[in-house]
Amino acid sequence: MELDQIAEGFVRLALKLNLYDEGFVDAYFGPKGLKPAPDPAGASSEKYNQLLSECRGLLEALVKMKKESRTRHLESLLVAAHARLEQKLGKEFSFDEESALLYETVAPQHTETELQDRKKKLESFVPGSGDLTERFNRYREQFIVSRNVLPKVFEAAMAEARKRTLEAMHLPKQERFECEYVENAKAGWSAYNWYLGDAKSTIQVNTIVPIYIEQMIHWASHEGYPGHHVQGILRDFELYQKRGWIEFSIAPLYCPSGILSEGGADFGVEVAFPGNDKLTFEKEVLYPIAGLDAANASEYEKIMKLRKDLSQIASIEAARGYVDGRLTRDETKRWYVEYALEHPDRAENRMRFIDNYRSYIINYSVGETLVRNFVDQKAKSSSEKWSVLADLFATPCTPQMIQR
Ligand SMILES: [Zn+2]
Numbered sequence: 001m002e003l004d005q006i007a008e009g010f011v012r013l014a015l016k017l018n019l020y021d022e023g024f025v026d027a028y029f030g031p032k033g034l035k036p037a038p039d040p041a042g043a044s045s046e047k048y049n050q051l052l053s054e055c056r057g058l059l060e061a062l063v064k065m066k067k068e069s070r071t072r073h074l075e076s077l078l079v080a081a082h083a084r085l086e087q088k089l090g091k092e093f094s095f096d097e098e099s100a101l102l103y104e105t106v107a108p109q110h111t112e113t114e115l116q117d118r119k120k121k122l123e124s125f126v127p128g129s130g131d132l133t134e135r136f137n138r139y140r141e142q143f144i145v146s147r148n149v150l151p152k153v154f155e156a157a158m159a160e161a162r163k164r165t166l167e168a169m170h171l172p173k174q175e176r177f178e179c180e181y182v183e184n185a186k187a188g189w190s191a192y193n194w195y196l197g198d199a200k201s202t203i204q205v206n207t208i209v210p211i212y213i214e215q216m217i218h219w220a221s222h223e224g225y226p227g228h229h230v231q232g233i234l235r236d237f238e239l240y241q242k243r244g245w246i247e248f249s250i251a252p253l254y255c256p257s258g259i260l261s262e263g264g265a266d267f268g269v270e271v272a273f274p275g276n277d278k279l280t281f282e283k284e285v286l287y288p289i290a291g292l293d294a295a296n297a298s299e300y301e302k303i304m305k306l307r308k309d310l311s312q313i314a315s316i317e318a319a320r321g322y323v324d325g326r327l328t329r330d331e332t333k334r335w336y337v338e339y340a341l342e343h344p345d346r347a348e349n350r351m352r353f354i355d356n357y358r359s360y361i362i363n364y365s366v367g368e369t370l371v372r373n374f375v376d377q378k379a380k381s382s383s384e385k386w387s388v389l390a391d392l393f394a395t396p397c398t399p400q401m402i403q404r
Contacts (some may be wrong), residue, residue, distance in 0.1 A: 001061040003071065005066040007247040008034070009058045010077055014252050017051055017081065019043075021088060023253060023356075029197025029236055030249025045089060052085045072151040073257075073396035074247055076104060080255040095323040099359035104256040104399045105370070107320070107362040115339045118310040122341075136307070137343045143213045143300055145290045153213070155179060155291045158221035160281055164272045165225035168386040170308045172217045172237060175231055183208050188353030190215070193223040195232030195251065203229070209346050214278075214304055216286055221272045226386070227265035232394045233273060238394035245396075259358065263367020264392055267375065271385045307341060312365035314339035319354045319378050367399075374402045 001009075016036050018025040020043035029037075039047075055350045059078045065071045083101035087093065119132065125252065128135045145153050158179065165171070176198065184206050194202045203223045205211070221227050232251070239248035251257070273281065279301050287294035320337040321327035327335060333347035334353070342350055354361065379385040392402070 003062075003065055003074075003330070004244075006058050006061050006065075009054070010074060010081070011250050012036070013051060013054055013058065014077075014081060014250055017085065020047065021084065022293060023326055024084065025250060026253040027195040027232060027251040028196075028249065029195070030240065030246055043088070049084055052082065052089065054229045055082045055085060064126055067402065068347070069388050069396040072401060073398055076256040076398040076400075077247060077252065080241075081252065084254050086267075095320040095359050098323070099362050102256070102359065103259040103363060105259055105362060105366055107298070107316050107359075107366045110317055112317075115310065115314055115317070116364060118306070118313070119339065122303065122306040122310060125299075125306060133337050133343075136303075136341045139303075140212060140300075141210075142296070143292060144210045145216065145292075147205055147207060147215055149290055150205070150207070150211060151179065151181065154216050154220065156285055156289055157216040158203075158224055160285070161217065161220040161225040161272050165230060169230075169381070169390055171197045171230065171233055175233060177201045177203055180204045181207055181346060186352065187205060188349060188351075188356050191223050193228035193232070195229065195236075197236060199233045199236070201232060202231040209349055213282060213286060213290055214301065217273060217282065221269040222265040225270040226272055226389060228261065230268075230390075231261055231264065233404060234390060234393040239396070254360065258369040259363040259399050260276045260371065260374040260392060260397060260402075261367075262363035263369070263371040264389060266364055266368040267371040268389060271375075271389055274382055311340035311342075315350070316362055318350075319358065322354055323358050325355045370399060370402070 010028060012034055014025055015028065015034060019036060019039050055078060059075070061083065062071060062078065064076055080102045083093070083098070087098075093101065100106050122136075123132060126132060126136050126139055128139065155310065158177070178204060182204050184204075187206060187208075187209050190206050190209065190211070192204045192206070194204070196202060201224070203219075217309065223229065235248045239245050251261075269278070279297060283294040283297045287297060314335065318327065318332050318340070321335070322329070322332040329351065333344075333351060336342040336347045336350045337344050340350070371389070373390070375385050375388045379388045
């Protein structure tokens with residue numbers, strides 16, 4: 001079997017798996033002819049077993065190939081699909097085993113003492129007295145973007161992130177995005193980018209939970225520029241169309257590239273808005289459009305930075321405890337409230353994310369550190385960060401490959 005045939009085999013396999021495991025494929029913009037017909041009969045062990053043996057066949061053919069970046073990337077996709085199929089057939093992996101197979105990464109462990117220490121750091125900065133979670137959520141209310149001005153605020157953030165990205169990198173002329181505001185109670189995510197092919201994306205904002213001013217630029221960069229929308233364009237145009245590598249016409253959700261995508265999207269915020277740029281733009285442009293008082297903007301940013309240091313590790317430990325059966329559902333929710341300072345009404349929403357995505361949660365913060373280390377090591381100036389970041393999505397890459 002030739003390498004191109006193995007790659008096509010993977011695309012066919014992933015599209016078939018997606019018939020039964022909806023959401024396995026996050027985006028597909030390859031040949032329509034590879035898409036299987038819908039199967040109204042639905043999933044069965046027999047079908048998963050069939051796919052598993054197809055997957056093994058492709059892996060066996062691949063190990064005979066020369067080890068270079070394209071084969072290594074393809075192998076990582078097949079290993080992840082294999083693990084996902086085994087899970088569908090009832091095999092149980094621990095949180096760390098799962099993340100190692102799906103994302104080639106195990107998240108560092110953090111003790112409860114560490115969480116308490118980080119919580120203490122935050123205590124003195126949040127105005128008021130009493131329980132920190134309650135105090136934090138009350139304080140944060142003054143930064144809510146109301147639903148009627150949300151599109152105006154978010155689209156101003158998108159326009160700025162896009163402008164900065166287009167100044168730093170070339171994108172195809174037809175490139176564009178659309179924003180949609182949805183109320184999705186089941187999803188567990190708050191914003192999502194759907195890459196549609198031909199440099200187009202739909203970006204959805206989920207209004208089921210309150211939206212805060214600092215999320216505007218974060219999402220504009222993460223979902224759009226230079227995040228998922230731009231990542232999609234680079235894979236599509238540079239790897240699939242230019243090189244003809246068909247495995248890049250598909251983006252499976254649960255695979256090692258996932259950690260680079262999420263980590264790169266989070267890290268992209270500071271590439272597009274370095275130093276104080278985010279805060280300055282928020283104060284000068286976004287707060288006024290949102291009708292919010294910018295007087296406390298700097299204090300709020302500091303508090304949110306400390307909260308991020310706490311909630312990122314708290315969220316991973318909560319998910320790890322829950323998936324591994326050490327924490328019950330209620331205990332996990334309490335953990336979110338206590339250490340991620342989540343509003344008790346929104347802890348259920350956090351659970352939905354964990355129910356749906358499990359160890360995927362590590363991709364954000366662990367991925368951000370991974371991509372930051374890589375980019376900071378390679379880029380000689382802050383303007384060079386753009387090209388190093390773009391290269392990550394314009395070359396076949398896996399987390400293991402960028403760690404050395
Ligand atoms: Zn994302």
